[in-house]
Amino acid sequence: MPNTENAIHKGFGLLFEMGCGKTLTAIMIAGTAYQMGKVEKVLVVAPTSVCSVWPKDFAEFADFKANIKVLMGDKNRRLKLLNDLDNFPFKALKVAVINYESTWREGIFEALYDWDADMIICDESQRIKTHDAEQSKAMHKLGDRARYKLILSGTPVQNNAIDLYSQYRFLDPTIFGTNFYQFRNRYAIMGGFNRHQIVGYKDLDQLIQKEHSIAYRVTKDEALDLPEQTFLQRYITMTGKEKNIYDRIKRESFAELENGGQITAPTVLTKLLRLQQYTGGFLVADGQEKPELVSRGKLNALEEIVDDYVIDAGKKLVIFARFRPEIDLIGKMLEKKKLRYGSIYGDVKLEDRGDIVKDFQTNPETMVFLAQIDTAGLGITLTAADTCVYYSVNFNYAAYSQSLARIHRIGQKNTCTYIHLITEGTIDEVVLKALAKKEDLAKTIVDEWRNYF
Structure with missing residues (x-):
C-alpha cells in the first residue's frame, strides 16, 4: 500500500519576518480551505499577548464567515468557550485561539484533542523549539491528529539548528523523523564533557533544503511592497481582580472630575496618568508616594x-x-x-x-x-x-x-x-x-x- 501519511497530514511553514504578513496569509489559507469544504475547525496556538490579535485580524481581513473564541480565563471558562464554538448553529469557520502554556494542562489538552481541529496554526512556532517541553509534546500529539498544519515564525532557527526538529515534528514528521536523537546525530557534531554538547553542525545545506521543501521564507528586504x-x-488581558481595581480608579477619577468644579487639562491629564500607570503594572497606594508593582x-x-x-x-x-x-x-x-x-x-x-x-x-x-x-x-x-x-x-x-x-x-x-x-x-x-x-x-x-x- 502507498504511504498516505504525508498526503493526509499536510503541513507548511510561513517563515516570514515580523511585519511581512504571516497572520494575513494564514487567514487566507484557512479561509480558502474552509470555502473548499476541507476545513471547518481551526485551532490557533499563540503566545499569550498575541492571542487577542487574532480575532481583530480575522475581523479586518477575512472575507468569509468566521466565529472566533479566545480561550482565556480559568479552565471551566475555556472549556465553555470551546463548547460554545461546537454548538454555534450557523455556517461559519470555527476558530479557537489558545496560548501555548495552556495546551498541555489537565482537562484542556483532552478537550482540544477531542475537539479534533481540521487545521492547527502554530503562531510564533519557536515556542515549541524544545522537543521535550510539555507544550511541545502536547502540540506534537495535537498535530498528529490534525489534517492540516501551519507554523508561523520569523525566527524558526534560533540559537541553533537543533531548534527546527520540534517545530517540524509538529508540522510534518516525515521531514526530519520522530526521533530527536537520530536528528541530532544526523546534523549535530557532539563534543565537550562526555560528548553531550553540540559544538558544530554538518550537512546544513541538506537540512535547509529539507526545511524549505515545505516552507516559504519572506524577509523585509525581499518584501518590496511593504510600507515604510x-x-x-x-x-494584554487583565485578570478579573486587576480589572476591578482599574474600574475603581476610573470611577473615582470620574467622580472627582464631575464634582471638582472647573475642569482643566492638567486635572484631567493627572487622572488619566494614574490609569496609564496602572496599565503599565504600577499602582500608587493611597497615602503613598512610591509606586508598587501590581x-x-x-x-x-x-x-x-x-x-x-x-x-x-x-x-x-x-x-x-x-x-x-x-x-x-x-x-x-x-x-x-x-x-x-x-x-x-x-x-x-x-x-x-x-x-x-x-x-x-x-x-x-x-x-x-x-x-x-x-x-x-x-x-x-x-x-x-x-x-x-x-x-x-x-x-x-x-x-x-x-x-x-x-x-x-x-x-x-x-x-x-x-x-x-x-x-x-x-x-x-x-x-x-x-x-x-x-x-x-x-x-x-x-x-x-x-x-x-
Missing part, C-alpha cells in the same frame, strides 16, 4: 518580544516607556537575561547621552536601547534598529511622532516596525486611537474628557 512603517499591536502583564509581553527578536533573531531593539518605574523594571529584566543595553531617562546627564547613543549605534554587543519617551524621543538617531516597542506612550502627538522618527530617518535601510503593548479595554486603546488621529490630548481633552473615562 508597519504598526503592530500586542494585547501586574506583570506588559512586562511578560515585552519579554516574549525580547526573547524572539533580540535573543533568538539577534536583532537590535528600541524600547520606549513613559514612566521611570517602567524603565527600571524593564532594565532589570534585560539584566537578568544578560543583555547589554543603553538607557536614557530624565536623570541621565546631557553630556553622557551622546556616548550612550553612539554605543548602541556602533557596538554589536549592545542589543537594546531603553528610553523614556519624553527624554529621548527627540533629536537622536537609533537606526541600528528597525523595530521599536512602545511599553507606554505620552499624550502629546508631537512627542510621539518625534519618537517614531528615531529609527525612521536617514541611514535606515529597512522597513520600520512599531509594536504597541496595549492593555485591553483601558486608556491604552483610547490614547492610541487619539494619536492615530494625530490628536494632542492636552489640547482636545477639556471638552471631551468624559470620552476618556
